[in-house]
Amino acid sequence: FKIRDCSVAALSGGLTNIIWSVSAPYGAQLGKGIETAAVVRQFGQGTEAIIDRDEEALVYKVFAAAGVGPRILGHFPGGRIEEFFPATRILCKDLRNPEQMTQIAAMLGRIHIADGSALKGRNRATEKLFVDLRSWAEKAAKTEFPQDAGKQASLANLQLDDVLEEMEVLIDALRVISSKIVLCHNDLHEGNILVNSSGSGELYLIDFEYAGWGPRGYDIGNHFCEMSVDNFSEDSLGFKYSSADYPKKEQQQFFFEQYLLSQGMSSRDKGFEEEMEKLFLEANMYALLSHFKWALWGIACASTSDIDFDFLAFAQTRLFAYYERKAACTRLKLWPEASSELEAKLKIMQKKTLKWKVTSFGLFAGI
Numbered sequence: 209f210k211i212r213d214c215s216v217a218a219l220s221g222g223l224t225n226i227i228w229s230v231s232a233p234y235g236a237q238l239g240k241g242i243e244t245a246a247v248v249r250q251f252g253q254g255t256e257a258i259i260d261r262d263e264e265a266l267v268y269k270v271f272a273a274a275g276v277g278p279r280i281l282g283h284f285p286g287g288r289i290e291e292f293f294p295a296t297r298i299l300c301k302d303l304r305n306p307e308q309m310t311q312i313a314a315m316l317g318r319i320h321i322a323d324g325s326a327l328k329g330r331n332r333a334t335e336k337l338f339v340d341l342r343s344w345a346e347k348a349a350k351t352e353f354p355q356d357a358g359k360q361a362s363l364a365n366l367q368l369d370d371v372l373e374e375m376e377v378l379i380d381a382l383r384v385i386s387s388k389i390v391l392c393h394n395d396l397h398e399g400n401i402l403v404n405s406s407g408s409g410e411l412y413l414i415d416f417e418y419a420g421w422g423p424r425g426y427d428i429g430n431h432f433c434e435m436s437v438d439n440f441s442e443d444s445l446g447f448k449y450s451s452a453d454y455p456k457k458e459q460q461q462f463f464f465e466q467y468l469l470s471q472g473m474s475s476r477d478k479g480f481e482e483e484m485e486k487l488f489l490e491a492n493m494y495a496l497l498s499h500f501k502w503a504l505w506g507i508a509c510a511s512t513s514d515i516d517f518d519f520l521a522f523a524q525t526r527l528f529a530y531y532e533r534k535a536a537c538t539r540l541k542l543w544p545e546a547s548s549e550l551e552a553k554l555k556i557m558q559k560k561t562l563k564w565k566v567t568s569f570g571l572f573a574g575i
Contacts, residue, residue: 213233214230214231214232214233215229215230215231215233216228216229216230216231217229217231219247225249225250225251225252225255226249226250226252227247227248227249227250228247228248228250229245229246229247229248229292230245230246230247230248231244231245231292232244232245243281243291243292245292245294246281246289246290246291246292247278247289247290247291247292248287248289248290249287249288249289249290250286250287251286251287259417263327263328263420264416264417264419265280265283265288266326266327267324267327267391267416267419267420268280268290268416270319270322270323270324270326270327270391271319271322271413271416271419272291273322274315274318274319274322275315275318276315276318276319276412276413277412277413277414277416278290278291278292278293278412278414279291293402293404293412294404294405294406295402295403295404295405295412296402296403296405297398297399297401297402297403297440298398298401298402298403298411299398299440300397300398300434300435300437300438300439300440300441300453301438301453302398302403303398303401303431303434303435304435304453304455304459306462307409308403308411309459309462309463309466310466311409311410311411312396312401312411312431312463313463313464313465313466313467313470314466314467314469314470315411315413315470316393316396316427316428316431316467317466317467317468317469317470317471318470318471319390319391319392319393320388320390320391320392320424320427320467320471321390321471322391324391324421327391327420327421329420329421330389330421333389333420333421333422333423334382334387334389334422334423336422337422337423337426337497338379338382340501341375341379341497341500341501341504342375344501344504344505344508345372345375345504347504347508348368348371348504348507348508349368349372350508351363351507351508351510351511351512352511353510353511359510359511359520362520362521362524363507363510363520365524366507366520366523366524366527368507371503371504371527372557373554373557373558374500375500375504376550376553376554376557377546377550377554378496378497378500380546380547380549380550380553381493381496381543381544381546382493382494382496382497383547384544384547385423385425385489385490385493385494385544386490387423387424387425387426387490387494388423388424389421389422389423389424390421390422390423390424390427391419391420391421392419392420392421392422392423392424392426392427393413393416393418393419393427394418394419394420394422394426394427394430395415395417395418395419395430396413396427396430396431396434397431397434397437397439398434398438398439398440399415399439399440400413400414400415401413401414402414423490423494424487424490425487425489425490425491425493425494426494426497426498428463428467428487428490428491428494429490429491429492429493429494429495429496429497429498430494430495430498432454432455432460432491432492432495433454433495433498433499433529435453435454435455436449436450436451436452436453436454436529437449437526437529438450445518445521445522446517446518447522447525449525449526449528449529451529451532454495454533457488460488460491460492461484461488464483464484464487464488464491465484467487468480468483468484468487488542489542492533492536492537492540492542493537493542493543495533496530496533496534496537499526499527499529499530499533500526500527500530502522502523502526503523503524503526503527503530504523505523506519506520506522506523506524506526507519507520507523510523
């Protein structure tokens, strides 16, 4: 057949990629093992500055070998060709469905024991999370709306000085949480999980741009947070948060059990219950980092993005969720005691001439 007879359809677009599906003409005679359709991904201009495409290709290879993602079929200058899955995006509410939870937990379990030895950064993975968080804080600190009094008031309402101090409190707490460093997806929300269109219910993971080494607690905790944030809601804000949708302890225990079973452990193993308790601590503490990071991201993007989205409302919601989950961790006695260094650091921050100046109006007023 001729190339011009192929069917081409846009799958998505964004800041980092432009994606199409390309299908062979109906009835075309193809050789054994030749794909009838493929995904063509064109990298966004200049994205190599923020995404290591060679490293990303290695991640794809590892994830495909683990049976959770598409294979790379080929490369071309400025893009690549990937395996095509006839699938649709899963719904946020389905993330809490036991059948889907079983598959997602098992996929994460396989990823977390995959051989990622060819990938860089394992030794500094936890520290990198904190470096990235502080980087978003620096960007958030520069946010201002000199021509928009309403947005400036909303920004002031977030009390950014207090938020930046709380960031150090969180980092201090997480430093004492020991979480195994594994290969992570790092962005497992409903938009990055596909369900097979054939009716089999089989799930696939996509979008590995932020994958890499990290604490397993963060990968799982971030996913738990995403269960409570519908990123594709038809709500007027474009998203919807429900604290009731954060997985209950019984749901988490079910998730952890499926996760460990996928790694070859058995509930009869001596260390099984201890591992379940560790996962509960790690996931719920690192879930706090997820909410906090997305709050800072919302503030940082509010004055720079041209996307029609209420970033400040999103930031306020994620901050609310953070403090809500922190209270829960405190009640469950998961939150550790503060280090002696933290108090000294906070005093320095309070005395220092602040680079970040906002008017304080009271956190979450108006919610």
